[in-house]
Amino acid sequence: MTTGLNYQNLDGLIACPHCDLLHELEALQPGQRATCSRCHSTLITTKSETMDRTLALALASAVLMAGALCFPFLGMSKAGLERKASIVDVILAFSEGWYVLLGLCVLLFVVVLPMVRAALLVYTIWPLRQGRPALPHAKLAFAWAEALAPWAMTEIFIIGTAVALIKIGGLATISFGTSFWLFCVLVLVIGFQNASVCRWTIWSTIRKVTA
Amino acid sequence: MISAREAGLVGCHRCGTVHQPQDHDCRMCGKTLKSRKPNSLQKTWAWLITGLVFYIPANVFPLLSNRVLGSEDGHTIIEGIILFFKKGDFLVASVIMAASLLIPIGKFLIVGFLVLSIHYRWNLSAHARLVLYELVEFIGRWSMIDVFVVALLASLIRLGAIISILPGPGSVCFALSVVFTMISAQSIDAKLIWDDTSKEPKHE
Structure with missing residues (x-):
């Protein structure tokens, strides 16, 4: 077949991880983005300082999460009685039998997995950014960070809060706590963090420094 | 190409x-x-059926129950939607209907359809399959909304006999169903979508 691709130098090629189409690697200008010509998924982004940005946002998300856990998330009042609940209260509220799973869902998908992902990103990228060799098992750490991405559901939790508020409607009066607003910022920060990761850049940098 | x-x-x-x-x-x-991922389609089927099995009790048992001044009434997903429709709260009713009824059912149908269309090489453009695949990948996680709603309400609204919201068995089944269908969608090897179609123009 005549496709003009050079099969001798496999390092000059990239196969789209989503649809397997072969592409020739070209040097990109800063700010350019390479997408698959068939399925349009992003192959390479050359955002300037992709590593700096990812690091900064991952650290920011950890600080915000720490704050969000300390303050009350929502408050309610009915007939003169008041009650406040933090995220920790939501997690610990369920102790009977299978309902523990509900608290576990919140614990894992909203708190633990987003933080594990941020920690793994920092672990992988920090030494690379300093120009030092990657830490042990950096490849595994970055692979896990990427695999966890769909399981970190902070943005879904915030929409869930909105739906919960609508659902209660007139049943009780609801107020937002500090933690709620911190969480809204956290959702944005995590969104930007996910958008700033360029997998190809990180994989090739790990390879360069370990070779 | x-x-x-x-x-x-x-x-x-x-x-x-x-x-x-x-x-x-x-x-x-x-x-x-x-x-290609080995046994991708079988794994997808297995997780999809597991998700479907848990989706049945998720609809049969109450998702949560309201306890207001001593009287308790639990309702399932569908009863909840009907309740809001009767009240005239069409916005709430449609949000709940989309998140807990249309998205999960749509997901089962689309994943099933995708797997069948890949397996039997149905005459369907790869781009149509790509759209379906991305829809499932993107939308699947959002069903978790309902689980978070139940967790939030049940942990916040707790004023003993005056007003309390308690979780129902349906919520746990629903959470498991969402997790299993997410794994199911992730088991699809997207590369299979393109395997049969991309060859055709090449051989001519």
Whole structure:
């Protein structure tokens, strides 16, 4: 077949991880983005300082999460009685039998997995950014960070809060706590963090420094 | 346009590096190389059916129950939607209907349809399948909304006999159903979508 691709130098090629189409690697200008010509998924982004940005946002998300856990998330009042609940209260509220799973869902998908992902990103990228060799098992750490991405559901939790508020409607009066607003910022920060990761850049940098 | 497989090469699923077929691990990211994920469609079916099995009790049992001044009434997903419709709260009713009824059912149908269309090579454009696949990948996680709603309400609204909201068995089944269908969608090897279709223009 005549496709003009050079099969001798496999390092000059990239196969789209989503649809397997072969592409020739070209040097990109800063700010350019390479997408698959068939399925349009992003192959390479050359955002300037992709590593700096990812690091900064991952650290920011950890600080915000720490704050969000300390303050009350929502408050309610009915007939003169008041009650406040933090995220920790939501997690610990369920102790009977299978309902523990509900608290576990919140614990894992909203708190633990987003933080594990941020920690793994920092672990992988920090030494690379300093120009030092990657830490042990950096490849595994970055692979896990990427695999966890769909399981970190902070943005879904915030929409869930909105739906919960609508659902209660007139049943009780609801107020937002500090933690709620911190969480809204956290959702944005995590969104930007996910958008700033360029997998190809990180994989090739790990390879360069370990070779 | 030629895929790595058609060129007799193997592209890494994780990072896209191209390898010779005899290579075992990816030289870039260390992942075990497979031209296509083994048994991708069987695994998808298995997780999908598991998700479907848990979706049945999720609808039969109450999702949560309101206890207002001593009287308790639990309602299932569908009863909840009907309740809000009767009240005239069409916005709430449609949000709940989308998140807990249309998205999960749509997901089961789309994943099932995708797997069948790949397996039997139905005459369907790859781009249509891509749209369906991305829809499932994107939308699947959002069903978790309902689980978070129940967790939030049941932990916040707790004023004993005056007003309390208690979780129902349906909520746990629903959470498990969402997790299993997410795994099911992730088991699909998206590369299979393109395998039969991309060849056609090449051979002419």
